[in-house]
Amino acid sequence: MYKKLLSLAVGVSLIVSCQQGEEHKTKHVETEKETKEGLVQKETVKVATEEKKTVIQTNGGAIFKAKGCGSCHQPNVDTVGPSLKTIAQKYKGEKDSLLKFLKGEGEAIVWPEKFGIMKPQLNATKSMSDEELSMLADFILKH
Incomplete structure (x- = not known):
């Protein structure tokens, strides 16, 4: 009976010790996880920014x-x-x-005599963001 109680006490002690170790390990893992998430979030922002640059460089045709x-x-x-x-x-x-x-702020230097045809279309370009206009201009100037 004494051996059983001793075994039980050792077993409980091991279980408690392991649980405390697991709690410590879990906290450590959570801390690592938070750190990793922080790094992943920063990396994601970096990737998103790089992707945006790629879109800017190639989206004028679209x-x-x-x-x-x-x-x-x-x-x-x-x-x-x-x-x-x-x-x-x-x-x-x-x-x-x-x-x-x-943007509708400059003179037509290409076929100014036909500017009247283009004038209504400038409403579409006037409403575009500077970024979109820059992409469009880059696309045109590549030709």
Whole structure:
């Protein structure tokens, strides 16, 4: 009987000791988890920022398409409006001037005689953010 009680006491002691160790370990793991989550959150912000930069660098074509610019402006052929190639040649090195035009603040330097056709379309570009306009201008100037 004495052996059973001693075994039981040792067993309980081990269980209590293990539980205390587990509590300590759990707290340590939670602390690590919080630290890891903090790092993961920072990393996620960093990745999101990098992804945003990628979108900014490559999304001008999507804006061009979504706004319907392609119905008048083709990549290499002048149609209703000047081609992207023609626009890019005229505004080469003058992104700020192109941005002013798209904001409705600058003069038309490409086919000014047909500005009346483009004028209603400027409402769409005037409502765009500076970031979107910059993407669009970069897309146009690549041609």
